[in-house]
Amino acid sequence: MKTAFVCFFPVFPTTMGSAEVIRSLFLCWPGEKKIFQISHVDKKKYKNTETIYINKENPISKILKIPYLIFKTLKYLKSSRDKLVILEGPSWIGYSFLSLFLIRAFSPGTKIIYHSHSIEYEVRKMMSNRIISLITKKLEYFVFKYSNLATSVSDIEIKKIRKLYNIKCINLNNGISKKIIKFNKKKIFKAEYIIYCGSYKYLPNKLAIDFIVYELMPKLLKKLPKLKLVLTGGGFYKKKKFLHNFGIVSKSKLFNLMHNSRMMVVPIDKGTGTRIKIIEALILGVNILTTKKGIEGLSFEKNNKVAIIAKKKLFFKEIIKNYNFKISINKSNKFYETYIMENIVRKFLKDQNVKSLFKKN
Numbered sequence: 001m002k003t004a005f006v007c008f009f010p011v012f013p014t015t016m017g018s019a020e021v022i023r024s025l026f027l028c029w030p031g032e033k034k035i036f037q038i039s040h041v042d043k044k045k046y047k048n049t050e051t052i053y054i055n056k057e058n059p060i061s062k063i064l065k066i067p068y069l070i071f072k073t074l075k076y077l078k079s080s081r082d083k084l085v086i087l088e089g090p091s092w093i094g095y096s097f098l099s100l101f102l103i104r105a106f107s108p109g110t111k112i113i114y115h116s117h118s119i120e121y122e123v124r125k126m127m128s129n130r131i132i133s134l135i136t137k138k139l140e141y142f143v144f145k146y147s148n149l150a151t152s153v154s155d156i157e158i159k160k161i162r163k164l165y166n167i168k169c170i171n172l173n174n175g176i177s178k179k180i181i182k183f184n185k186k187k188i189f190k191a192e193y194i195i196y197c198g199s200y201k202y203l204p205n206k207l208a209i210d211f212i213v214y215e216l217m218p219k220l221l222k223k224l225p226k227l228k229l230v231l232t233g234g235g236f237y238k239k240k241k242f243l244h245n246f247g248i249v250s251k252s253k254l255f256n257l258m259h260n261s262r263m264m265v266v267p268i269d270k271g272t273g274t275r276i277k278i279i280e281a282l283i284l285g286v287n288i289l290t291t292k293k294g295i296e297g298l299s300f301e302k303n304n305k306v307a308i309i310a311k312k313k314l315f316f317k318e319i320i321k322n323y324n325f326k327i328s329i330n331k332s333n334k335f336y337e338t339y340i341m342e343n344i345v346r347k348f349l350k351d352q353n354v355k356s357l358f359k360k361n
Contacts, residue, residue: 001031001032001080001082001083001084001358002031002032002033002034002076002077002079002080002082002083002084003029003031003032003033003034003084003085003086004033004034004035004036004073004076004077004083004084004085004086005022005025005026005029005033005034005035005036005085005086005088006036006069006070006073006085006086006087006088006099007019007022007035007036007037007038007088007091008037008038008062008066008088008091008092008095008096009037009038009039009057009090009091010037010038010039010040010041010051011023011026011035011037011049011088012035012037012046012049012051013041013042013044013046014251015041015248016199016233017198017275017276017277018088018090018117018276020176020180020251020276020280021117021174021175021176021276022035022088022115023177023180024175024176024177024180024341025086025115025172025341025345026048027177027179027180027341028177028341028342028344029086029345030349032080033048034048034049034050034076035048035049035050036049036050036052036069036073036076037049037050037051037052038051038052038054038062038065038066038069039051039052039053039054040053040054040055040056040057040061050072050076052065052068052069052072059092059094062091062095063094063095063098066095066098066099066102067102069099070099070102070103070106073085073103074103074106074107074110077107077110083107083109083110083111084110084111084112084113085103085110085111085112085113086112086113086115087099087100087112087113087114087115087143087147088115088117089114089115089116089117089118089120090117090118092120092124092136093120093121093136093139093140093143094135094136094139096114096139096143097139097142097143100112100114100142100143100146100147104146111148111149111357112147112148112149113147113148113149113150113151113357114143114144114147114149114150114151115151115172116144116150116151116152116153116157116161116169117153117174118153118157118271118272119140119157119160119161119164119272120136120140121133121136121137121140121164122160122272123272124136126203126204126270127203137164140165141164141165141167144161144165144169145165145167148357149170149353149354149357150167150169150170151169151170151171151172151348152169152170152171152172153171153172153173153174153274153297154171154173154274154296154298155171155297156296156297157169157272157274157297158171170348170351170353170354171348172344172348173274173338173339173344174274174276174279174339175279175339175340175341175343175344176276176279176280176283176339176341177340177341177342178340178341178342180251181255181283181284182252183251183252183253183255183256183259184252184256185256185259185260186256187256187260188253188256188257188260189228189230189244189257189260191226191228191244192224192226192227192262193227193228193229193230193244193261193262194212194220194227194229194230194261194262194263194264194265194319195229195230195231195257195258195261195263195264195265196208196209196212196229196230196231196232196264196265196266197231197232197233197254197258197264197277198232198233198277199233199234199235200231200233200234200235200236201234201235203270204268204269204270204271205233205235206235207268207269207270208266208267208268208269209231209236211267211312212229212265212267213229213236213238213240213243216265216267216315216316216319217229217240217242217243219316220316220319220320221242223320224320224323227242227262228242228243228244229242229243229244230244230245230246230257230261231243231244231245231246232246232247232248232249232254232257233247233248234247234248255280255284258277258280258281258284258286259284259285259286261286261287262287262323263286263287263288263289263319263322263323264277264278264281264286264287264288264289264290265289265290265315265319266278266288266289266290266291266294266295267290267291267294267312267315268290268291268293268294269291269293269312270293271293271294271296274296274297274298275294275295278290278294278295278298278307279298279335279339282298282306282307282335282339283335283336283339283340287308287322288306288307288308289307289308289310289315289318289319289322290307290308290309290310291309291310291311291312292309295307295309298339306335308322
């Protein structure tokens with residue numbers, strides 16, 4: 001069986017959490033496989049990857065390139081009797097809808113898994129106007145319904161999708177491949193610091209970063225005058241003496257910064273899906289302070305304290321109180337077993353619905 005991963009943004013080079021999830025899934029997926037991606041980043045060639053280049057990232061450019069993207073995808077699958085496309089979801093659902101329509105029209109025997117990273121309708125309600133949100137809801141229903149199999153990242157998301165669309169999804173958790181967790185632990189930033197990871201261009205991240213920079217840090221500096229704030233992910237350009245903005249960094253550098261931080265602070269109020277940066281931090285054993293929303297959808301035992309969970313108004317108090325808190329190795333190892341992508345894929349492939357799809361293939 002051949003599998004084509006269809007993505008509407010660059011997975012390679014990997015610069016954001018959703019790309020990291022796809023990269024990890026791809027590394028762990030069995031059989032012959034290839035990624036087909038639309039990218040505005042560069043024209044470099046990456047192993048097992050076909051890149052359709054656009055000069056600038058915008059919806060029109062992507063829509064115009066999708067027919068060619070699907071042409072290349074189907075050409076790759078043509079020689080195989082058993083064909084599978086995994087449509088990757090963390091982009092506007094219109095791209096997935098158009099791709100699914102073209103695949104159904106020109107290769108009706110190709111099986112399609114829609115890999116949902118979040119509920120796009122909920123994202124659009126935060127980010128776009130009412131008309132775009134309603135169009136998104138209609139298109140998302142179509143994609144969920146007419147894919148051979150649809151996945152979601154948590155039991156919470158599965159319930160939401162069933163309520164919205166009356167569609168049953170299979171759980172495919174976000175995670176990270178153990179092949180990626182390799183980095184130098186020697187401290188590269190010589191300071192005591194807390195860290196936040198995420199692009200300022202995404203509304204939930206913007207609200208969280210604004211809270212940390214303008215409300216939380218001024219209070220913390222009165223108690224901890226040498227404390228610094230590290231940001232990664234790009235998009236925030238204002239200067240502060242306490243702020244060290246690393247922008248978009250390599251995965252090894254990101255892991256180093258996370259590992260050596262005093263705490264990852266995640267004051268998230270909005271959002272959907274599960275947050276890969278928290279999953280990575282928990283696997284690395286990083287001290288985490290988050291809201292309930294920040295850790296929503298993640299699986300861990302109720303009595304197994306893997307993070308400090310508090311309301312935003314209590315973050316200052318919790319940071320001072322737990323400044324030297326460190327997750328235990330045993331708890332970190334349990335989370336590792338749950339969210340390492342090799343284990344996630346192994347469990348997914350044992351699901352009866354997935355087995356049934358492959359048998360039909």
